[in-house]
Amino acid sequence: xxxxxxxxxLLLIFGSALGVYQIAATRGKFKGLCFFxxxxxxYICGFLILMLTLSWFFSMADLKMRHAEMEGPQxxxxxxxxxxxxxxxxxFLSSLINFRGVNHSKGTIIGQGIEDLKERTVFQAIAYRLRxxxxx
Amino acid sequence: xxxxxxxxxxxxxxxxxxxxxxxHLMTLLASDFFVPVCLSLTLLGFWFxxxxxxxxxRNQWGVMGASFALGIANLIVWLLNHPLxxxxxxxxxxxxxxxxxxxxxxxYMPHDPSFPSNGAAAFFAAAVxxxxxxxxxxxxxxxxxxxxxxxxxxxxxxxxxxxxxxAAIGAFTGYVCFKILCWGELKIALIFKLxxxxxxx
Numbered sequence: 001x002x003x004x005x006x007x008x009x010l011l012l013i014f015g016s017a018l019g020v021y022q023i024a025a026t027r028g029k030f031k032g033l034c035f036f037x038x039x040x041x042x043y044i045c046g047f048l049i050l051m052l053t054l055s056w057f058f059s060m061a062d063l064k065m066r067h068a069e070m071e072g073p074q075x076x077x078x079x080x081x082x083x084x085x086x087x088x089x090x091x092f093l094s095s096l097i098n099f100r101g102v103n104h105s106k107g108t109i110i111g112q113g114i115e116d117l118k119e120r121t122v123f124q125a126i127a128y129r130l131r132x133x134x135x136x
Numbered sequence: 137x138x139x140x141x142x143x144x145x146x147x148x149x150x151x152x153x154x155x156x157x158x159x160h161l162m163t164l165l166a167s168d169f170f171v172p173v174c175l176s177l178t179l180l181g182f183w184f185x186x187x188x189x190x191x192x193x194r195n196q197w198g199v200m201g202a203s204f205a206l207g208i209a210n211l212i213v214w215l216l217n218h219p220l221x222x223x224x225x226x227x228x229x230x231x232x233x234x235x236x237x238x239x240x241x242x243x244y245m246p247h248d249p250s251f252p253s254n255g256a257a258a259f260f261a262a263a264v265x266x267x268x269x270x271x272x273x274x275x276x277x278x279x280x281x282x283x284x285x286x287x288x289x290x291x292x293x294x295x296x297x298x299x300x301x302x303a304a305i306g307a308f309t310g311y312v313c314f315k316i317l318c319w320g321e322l323k324i325a326l327i328f329k330l331x332x333x334x335x336x337x
Contacts, residue, residue: 012173020177024185028192050177063167066244070168072210072254079176091335113332115189122335 005067006078012057013082014089019050021090032117032124033094095123141297145228145235149292152238162242165287175259175280179203182266182273183337193328196337197317198269200324202262202277205313209261209306213254223249228292235292243291253294256285256302257309264310281306 023046025033036042070078098121116125138146152159164170179199186192216222227250228235239245248254259281267274285299317324331337 009169012169016173016177017180020181021184024181024183027185027187029187030184054173058164058167058170061167061169063163063169064242064244066246067168075169075172076207079173083176083180087336111332112189113337114184114192114335117335125335 003069005061006069006074008057008060009070009075010078010082012053013079014086015053015056016050017083017086018090019046019048019053021086022046022049025090025094028114028118030114030117031119032098032121033090035094035097091122095121099123141295142228142232145289145292145295146232148286148289148296149228149232149235149238152234152241152290152292159241162287162290165283166243166291166293171255171259171280171284175262175277178276178280179262179266182270194270195273196328197324198266198273201265201269201310201314201317203265204317205261205265205306205310206258208313209257209309210254212305212309213252213257213302216252217249217254222251224251225295226250228295232292238290238292242287243293246293250294251298251301252305253285253288253298253302255288256281256294256299257306259284260303260306261309261313262306264307265313268310268314 021033022035022042024030026039026042026046031037034042035045111129120128152162179202182195183199184192186195227246229239229245259277263274263277263281266277281303285294285303288294289296289299328337
C-alpha cells in the first residue's frame, strides 16, 4: 500500500498532466480531446487544473526533507503511471462530453493517430476504425 | 588557499538568509520535485501540443531524444558514483560555514557524492537532446536546468564545478543519444506507428 506522500505525488502528476493535456489539446486544435468547445475556456480550464494541482502539492509537501520513498526511479515510474492515467481519463471524459458535439466531416482521413482527434473523439475514431475493418 | 570554485560557492551561499522570499523560491527550485515535474510536463506538452503534424513529429522526436538522454545521463552518474565510487570532494555544507547555514534554510543534507551533479547531468542531457531536434523548444528546458543548478549551489549542496561537470556529461550524453536515435530511425518509426494506433502520437 503506497504511503500518503506517494499518493500525493501521484495525484500531483495526474492533475498537472490533465491540465497540460487540455492546454496541449487547445494549442493543437484537437477538438476531440477538449472539455469545452470554446478554446479560451479550455485554456482557462487546463491552466486552472495545472496551477491548482501544483500549488496544492508544493504548499503541502515538506521540501526540506529527503523523501527516500520517492527517489529518481520511483519518480519516473509514478510519472509514467500518473500521466498515463490522466490521458485515459482525458480520452474518456472528452469522448463523453463531446458525444454529439464534435462535427466531423465524412471525408476526413482516419488512421493518422492523434491527428484523427482534430475531428473526432477517441470513442468515435475507434468506432469508425472498427466499422471500416468489418466492411473490408 | 581557497579555490575559485569554493570562493564562488561561499559567495553564493552567503546570499541565503537575506531575503525570505528568495529563500522560499530557492527551496522550491532546489527541491527534488519541482524542476523534474515541470521539465517532464513541458516534454509532455511538446509531445501533444502542436497543430502542424510535421512540427509535432519533430517535437516528438525531440521528446524521445530528451527522455532517452535523461535516462542515460542518470545511469552514467550512478555508475561513476556507486560501482566506481568516484567521490572526489565533500559537499560544500560539509566544509564551509556559509553553506551549512544555507542548507539549513533552503534544503536538507544529502550524503551521496557531490560530483558530478546528477540533476544537472539529467536536465542538461534532456535540454541538449531536445535542442538538436528543435532549438526553440529547448529554451524552457535550458531555463529549468539553469534555475535548478543555481538553486542547488545557493542551497550549499553543490559546488559550481559539480554543476559544470554534470552539465558536460549531460551535453555529451544528449549528443550521443541523438546520434543513436538517428541510427535507429527505422525502429523508432515503428514505435511511432504503434503509438499512432493507440492515439498516443
